[in-house]
Amino acid sequence: MIIAGTTALVTGGGSGLGAATARALAARGARVTILDLNADAGAAVAKEIDGLFAACDVADEGSATAALAASRLAFGCPQILVNCAGIGGAGRVVGRDGPLPLAAFEKIIRVNLIGTFNMVRLAAAEMSLAEPMANGGRGVIVSTASVAAFEGQIGQAAYAASKGGIAALTLPVARELARFGVRVLTIAPGLFKTPLLSELPQDAQDALGAAIPYPARLGAPEEFAQMVLAMIENDYLNGEIVRLDGALRMQPK
Template identity: 45%
Template sequence: MDVQGNTFLITGAASGLGAATAERLVAGGGNVVLCDMQEGVKAQAESLGASAVACVGDITSDADMQKAVALAVEQSDGRGLAGVIHCAGVVSVGKLVDREGNPASLEAYSKTVNINLIGTFNIMRLASAAMTKNTPSDDGERGVLINTASIAAFDGQVGQCAYSASKAGVVGMSLPAARELSRHGIRVMAIAPGVFETPMMSEIPDEAAQALAAAVPFPKRLGKPVEFAKMAEQIITNVMLNGDVVRLDGGIRMQ
């Protein structure tokens, strides 16, 4: 699939990985719909010019995501929604039992899974339904879904039960979804980033962030959002990438 001339829906697009991906696709001649709960997504879309429009919405909402998908189809000039790069999500930390012997919050666990996993399923189901109506390419391709997992899906740390479980669910959906949607010519992939320079990382103390960067074998630094964007672009343009998860982590294995 070409980036140029096609329309992509990007969630979590107000900043970080989503914003960098939007910039990359617009630079490659694509059209983008930027979706985020933050009002700042409007300014982000404006900064990208006529090829970008904004949509404020919650990824766990049926109605909001239907509107986002419909807007992308509307912006496509009859070509349909070509791809989704789903970057929206939350980080959560909470031990099963705290120092005082109190159990973890069930509400907090449910919230993390609802946003990171059920929110992913929500956008997948609505976007793929829209993509089935697209005219196939010469390869028979109608669209591509790119989800954001995390290395925590494989190397979860202490206190990451909720986050790791939610991202492991994203990984677990990739292959069965790809198999199911293959009949429609729709590919499904996931990117599992390591430690990246994003607003989420700002929630971690500087000392901890420096320790994480030092733990990366090479390059010995935090990942840059543009490097995630480059991987998303590669998945879009390489039709053989399907049903799998790409670790984008500089070789780090969390302890």
């Protein structure tokens, strides 16, 4: 797919991996809509890239529908969706205070997994009705899982389950949407320098980076964005989950 001239939606585009992806897509000539709960951050990135900001709770049907409608009104039908919105959270299944509260598990599943699926279904429905592009396709969807989907650590049951669900969605949705010419892909990043990790002391960041075989450092959001661009531009890549982790394999804790 040629990115220039396309319409792209980036959830969680106000910071971290999403912001880097939005900037990269805009630099390639895409019209980008930032979807985020943080209005200040999302609007700032949208202004920087001459895009659009739409407040959006990805796990809420009404909020997501309204955000897509705003993007469609401004830029037309989307050809690209990149799902970067998500939350973290740690807690043992059985901790010192007893079992993990069910609400804590539900919250992470709702935002990460249900939120991703909600955006996929809504964007795919719009893509399916659009005219095919020059390559014969109608769109590309890229979601964000995590290496925790495969090597979830102790205390990551909810987070790993949410990201594992995103990974498991990839192939069946790719098979289903193939008839529309919509490709579906997932990136499973390792340790990246997101706002959360950036708050750690530098020595703690260095220690995390040292655990990565090569390069022995935290990933840069721009490297994630580079992978998104490569996936979009390679028409033969579909139904795949790509680890982006410097050969990291997470230990139990």
